[in-house]
Amino acid sequence: MAEEINFVDVDADSIYRETVSQLESAVGESLYPGDERRIFAEALSAVLISLLASMNDKARQRLLRYARGNVLDAIGEMRHITRLQAKPAVTTLRFGTESALDENIVIPQGTRATTDGSAYFATDHSAVLQTGNLSVDVPATCTVVGTAQNGIRKGAITTLVDLIPFISAVTNKVDTHSGDDGETDANGDDRYRERIREYGNLLSTAGPRAAYVALAMGANADVTDVSVETDPKEDGTVNITPLMVGGRLPTEDELAEVRNACSQDDAVPMLDKVVVKAPTAVPYSVEIKYYTTVREEAAAIDAIESSGGAIARYLAWQGGALGRDINPDQLRRFVLSPDWADGLTGAVRLGVVQPAFTQLQPEQVAQLSGTPKITHEVIT
Numbered sequence: 451m452a453e454e455i456n457f458v459d460v461d462a463d464s465i466y467r468e469t470v471s472q473l474e475s476a477v478g479e480s481l482y483p484g485d486e487r488r489i490f491a492e493a494l495s496a497v498l499i500s501l502l503a504s505m506n507d508k509a510r511q512r513l514l515r516y517a518r519g520n521v522l523d524a525i526g527e528m529r530h531i532t533r534l535q536a537k538p539a540v541t542t543l544r545f546g547t548e549s550a551l552d553e554n555i556v557i558p559q560g561t562r563a564t565t566d567g568s569a570y571f572a573t574d575h576s577a578v579l580q581t582g583n584l585s586v587d588v589p590a591t592c593t594v595v596g597t598a599q600n601g602i603r604k605g606a607i608t609t610l611v612d613l614i615p616f617i618s619a620v621t622n623k624v625d626t627h628s629g630d631d632g633e634t635d636a637n638g639d640d641r642y643r644e645r646i647r648e649y650g651n652l653l654s655t656a657g658p659r660a661a662y663v664a665l666a667m668g669a670n671a672d673v674t675d676v677s678v679e680t681d682p683k684e685d686g687t688v689n690i691t692p693l694m695v696g697g698r699l700p701t702e703d704e705l706a707e708v709r710n711a712c713s714q715d716d717a718v719p720m721l722d723k724v725v726v727k728a729p730t731a732v733p734y735s736v737e738i739k740y741y742t743t744v745r746e747e748a749a750a751i752d753a754i755e756s757s758g759g760a761i762a763r764y765l766a767w768q769g770g771a772l773g774r775d776i777n778p779d780q781l782r783r784f785v786l787s788p789d790w791a792d793g794l795t796g797a798v799r800l801g802v803v804q805p806a807f808t809q810l811q812p813e814q815v816a817q818l819s820g821t822p823k824i825t826h827e828v829i830t
Contacts, residue, residue: 539629669711697769733819740797
């Protein structure tokens with residue numbers, strides 16, 4: 451870890467001692483606890499500490515490592531890199547009738563549907579349910595931005611908010627997806643800072659790998675890993691494979707965003723043919739049996755099988771990067787030592803049936819198949 455940089459001394463003890471010492475020197479006598487003048491020095495040192503800390507923080511804001519908020523925006527602006535904005539989740543809504551009608555039914559643009567009233571999905575454009583048909587599909591976008599409305603399962607959006615005559619049912623054909631938080635809040639500062647730090651890689655148009663990585667990362671805030679490889683069968687072809695946050699495979703729209711970002715005339719060589727594709731998912735299964743003691747059984751189950759436990763963290767790690775080999779030894783590490791810093795107890799022994807070690811290529815990503823099969827046995 452890089453050493454902290456301070457432009458002024460902000461050590462509270464040193465400032466306090468110096469304040470008292472200077473005041474004692476000015477009055478020509480020692481100031482003991484309870485002396486009103488010493489109490490004044492204590493109050494004064496607190497003000498000085500706060501002032502100096504503020505000055506130090508403002509000075510450090512000029513450095514990319516410490517910059518945040520508007521200051522970070524200004525540094526990015528100098529390098530022509532702006533924050534990625536948050537985007538809403540999207541899906542496809544199917545509107546239906548109980549029986550075919552002898553007239554067309556118009557679904558107006560902005561027609562809303564919801565699961566429970568906490569968030570609404572509105573149609574992107576108007577559509578017509580043609581005479582004789584029972585349903586029509588319309589793309590829809592959430593009315594609020596962010597990741598919170600991602601992952602609403604297919605068929606869960608069933609409440610029509612804006613009623614339409616003869617339309618008796620609505621549902622989402624696919625899981626909601628593609629919403630992201632962008633880089634517009636404090637949590638986005640770190641990612642935005644890293645993209646600014648990669649600015650130098652964008653200055654070359656000779657086609658370096660890091661330049662394509664930087665361009666792809668800037669296309670969508672959900673891009674968390676990128677593989678850039680030359681095509682061994684076709685000269686001048688660059689294969690770019692993005693992976694989304696949480697190990698998710700990119701949608702066609704997200705692939706298009708990356709493709710556009712990595713094909714700019716002023717950023718890539720004229721002779722490069724850029725091919726952007728989704729990672730190849732390599733399925734794996736998890737089947738284990740762990741052993742624990744009677745006394746530690748409840749704690750071990752919580753540490754290993756809970757929503758934030760060892761199994762969940764292993765799954766997130768395994769699918770969190772491209773080209774990461776499927777590794778049962780890492781599963782053992784997570785289960786046998788969940789998190790000692792938090793006082794969690796792991797298993798005393800572990801048997802792993804699946805997964806088997808599998809080497810992955812840079813454009814591949816491990817993806818869980820089915821539900822993990824976890825059993826345990828209490829030993830004496």
